[in-house]
Amino acid sequence: MELPSGQLSGKEFWRAHIKAAEAFDGTDKEYCVRHGLNLGSFSGYKNKLGFSRRRKTTKKPTGFSEVRISPEEPMFQS
Numbered sequence: 704m705e706l707p708s709g710q711l712s713g714k715e716f717w718r719a720h721i722k723a724a725e726a727f728d729g730t731d732k733e734y735c736v737r738h739g740l741n742l743g744s745f746s747g748y749k750n751k752l753g754f755s756r757r758r759k760t761t762k763k764p765t766g767f768s769e770v771r772i773s774p775e776e777p778m779f780q781s
């Protein structure tokens with residue numbers, strides 16, 4: 704997403720970057736590094752302007768599998 708050229712007010716500057724970051728295929732941190740932005744300021748304006756706190760999260764495998772236990776008759780009787 705191309706950002707508009709020219710002078711933008713503080714809120715509009717951050718709003719434009721936050722919208723561009725949503726279209727960016729990476730994390731907020733990666734976007735900020737690429738565009739020379741302070742991540743703390745970016746996150747602060749993101750919250751202040753009402754944008755969601757998290758984005759693009761992926762579940763990392765934990766090495767565990769889900770197991771469901773249901774009451775059944777015992778397999779073996781003593």
